[in-house]
Amino acid sequence: MPGEKGRAAPVGVLWTNLGTPAAPRPAEVRRYLRQFLTDRRVVDLNPVLWRLLLELVILPRRGRASAHAYATVWTPDGSPLLANSRRQAEALGRALGPDFRVETAMRYGEPSIGRAVCDLLAAGCERIILLPAFPQYASATTGSAIEETFRVLQKLRAIPALSVVPPYPEDSGYLDALAEGARAATAWKTVDHWIFSFHGIPVRYAREGDPYPEQCAATARGLAARLELAPDAWTLTWQSRFGRERWLEPATDTYVVERARRTSTLAVIVPGFTADCLETLEEIGDRLREDFLGAGGREFVLVPALNDADTFVQALADLVRASAFRDGRLG
Numbered sequence: 001m002p003g004e005k006g007r008a009a010p011v012g013v014l015w016t017n018l019g020t021p022a023a024p025r026p027a028e029v030r031r032y033l034r035q036f037l038t039d040r041r042v043v044d045l046n047p048v049l050w051r052l053l054l055e056l057v058i059l060p061r062r063g064r065a066s067a068h069a070y071a072t073v074w075t076p077d078g079s080p081l082l083a084n085s086r087r088q089a090e091a092l093g094r095a096l097g098p099d100f101r102v103e104t105a106m107r108y109g110e111p112s113i114g115r116a117v118c119d120l121l122a123a124g125c126e127r128i129i130l131l132p133a134f135p136q137y138a139s140a141t142t143g144s145a146i147e148e149t150f151r152v153l154q155k156l157r158a159i160p161a162l163s164v165v166p167p168y169p170e171d172s173g174y175l176d177a178l179a180e181g182a183r184a185a186t187a188w189k190t191v192d193h194w195i196f197s198f199h200g201i202p203v204r205y206a207r208e209g210d211p212y213p214e215q216c217a218a219t220a221r222g223l224a225a226r227l228e229l230a231p232d233a234w235t236l237t238w239q240s241r242f243g244r245e246r247w248l249e250p251a252t253d254t255y256v257v258e259r260a261r262r263t264s265t266l267a268v269i270v271p272g273f274t275a276d277c278l279e280t281l282e283e284i285g286d287r288l289r290e291d292f293l294g295a296g297g298r299e300f301v302l303v304p305a306l307n308d309a310d311t312f313v314q315a316l317a318d319l320v321r322a323s324a325f326r327d328g329r330l331g
Contacts, residue, residue, distance in 0.1 A: 010101040011324055012125030012160070014116055015089045016145045017133040017275060019108030020079035024070035030063035036108045041144040043243075066278075073281040081277035082106070085133065087308045088275060088316075095317040100324075101125055107145050114152045120160075127161040129323050131316065133274045135174055136215035137167040138201060165323045169215040170222050173315025178219075179226035180311050182269050185303040191267040193259060194229060196220045197252045197284065198272040200238030202245045213248060219271050235259075239270075240279055256288055260295035269303040274312070276305040 021032035037043055037054055070079070077083035085104045093102040101123045105116035120128055130149050134141040146164055153159050168174050182194075198216045206213050220236045227234075239252035252268075259266060268288070270280050280302070289300040306312040 008099070009124045009126050010099055012117075012120035012123070012128040013092065013096070013100055013102040013320055014105050014113065014120065014128055014130045014149065015085065015092060015102055015133065016105045016107060016113060016116075016130060016149075017081060017085045018141060018277075019106040020081045020277070021067075021070060021109060024067050024074045026063040026067045029067045029070060030059045032109050033059060033062060033066065039108075039140070039144055041147065042140045069282045070278060072286065073278060079277075080281060081275055084275035084277070084305070084307050088133075088313065091308045091310075091313040092316050092320070095313050096320060100320065107141075107148060113145070113148050117149070117152050121156075125160065127163075129320055130162065130164045131320060131323075132165065132167075134272065135167060135171070135274065136169045136198070136212055136219060136272055137210075138212040139205065139210050140201065142167065163323055163326075165319050167211075167215055168315075168319055169219040171315060171319065173311065173318055175219070175222045175226055177306050177309055177312035177315055178223050178269065178271050181306060181309060182223070182227055182267070182303050186267050186301055189265060189267075189299070189301060191301065192263045192265045193267075194224075194227070194234035195252065195256060195259075195266060195268040196223065196234060196236045197239045197268055197270050198236070199240050199279065200247045200251070202243075202247050204245065206248065216272060223269070223271060239283060252284070253288060253291065257291050257295045260292045260297035263297060265299040265301070266292060266297055267301040267303060270305055273305045275307055280305050 019032060019036060021028040034054070037058070038051070043050060073080055075083055089102045089104040093100065096102065101120060103116040103119050105111055105113045107113065117128065130146065132142045132145050137143070149162065153162060201210065201212055217236060220234070224234050235250070235255065237250050237252040237255050238248040241247045241251055256266065256268070268284055270284060273280050285302045289302065292300045
C-alpha cells in the first residue's frame, strides 16, 4: 500500500535479542528469570517438577545474586543489553534508509516482540523481517524468537508477510567485524593465547539435533583464519553453565583458570554475543578476569562485543537487504 506522497510502505525489521530485567532489583530480576526459565525451548524438563524447583529454590536464590550482578554493570541508560541493542537498531535504521523501519525487541522482558510488532504495524509496515541478534542458531535463542513472533502474529486479523534472516555464523561481514574488534583491542599487546567463548547449551540438546555447536565452531574457525592464528593459539570454550545436566565443554571459567598457569597474556572474545551484556561485562570482564589474575595470569584482555561498530551494522544491513530481495520484496 503506498504511503505518504506515493512512497511504498516501509519494510519492518524486528531486531531481536534475548532480554533483560527492567531494573537491577530482585523482584524485577525474578520476573525476568521466571519468563526466561519457563520457556520450554530453554528448559524442557518435567514442567510440574521444574516449576516447583524454580519457584521454591532457583528464583529466591538466583534473583538476589543476579540482581547484585546486574547492579555492577547497570548504566545511566539502563540495562547494557537494551541500551546497546537500541543503539544497534538506530544505526541499522540509518544504514538501511527510509525503505525500512527497525524496531528493537526482546524475547523476554521489554520491549517485547508483541510491542515491537505493534509499532511496526502502526508505522505502516505490511512486511516484517525478523533479524535475530544471534549469529548462530540455537533452539533456545533463535528458535524461541521465531516461535514467539509466530505466536504474536497469529493473533492478528491481518497477518503481515514475515521472513526470517537465516543464521549467519560464517557471514563475511560479521567475521570481518569480529576480527576488526579483536585487532583493535589487542593492537599494542602480544597475546599468548586466545579464548573464543560462546554461551553453552546442554550436551543433550546438541545430540537431539541443535546445530548450535557446529555453527559456533564454524565461526571460531573463520575468525581464527582472519586473525591468522595457528591451531594451538586459540581455544573454543563454553560459558554460562546452569544446572546439573552436562553442558558443552571445555567450560570457559575452569579452562581459563587452568590456562593461567602457562599463559601470561590472555585475550577473550565472545563472538556469539553481538551486544555487551551481563554475560560479557560481569561474567567475563569482572569475575573471569579476577579468577585469571588470581591464578597467576598477568594480563587479561576482553574484546568488546560488536555493539554498533560500523562494520557489523553494515553486515546486518546487507543481510536484511539480501532477505528482502530474496523474498521479492524490493526491486
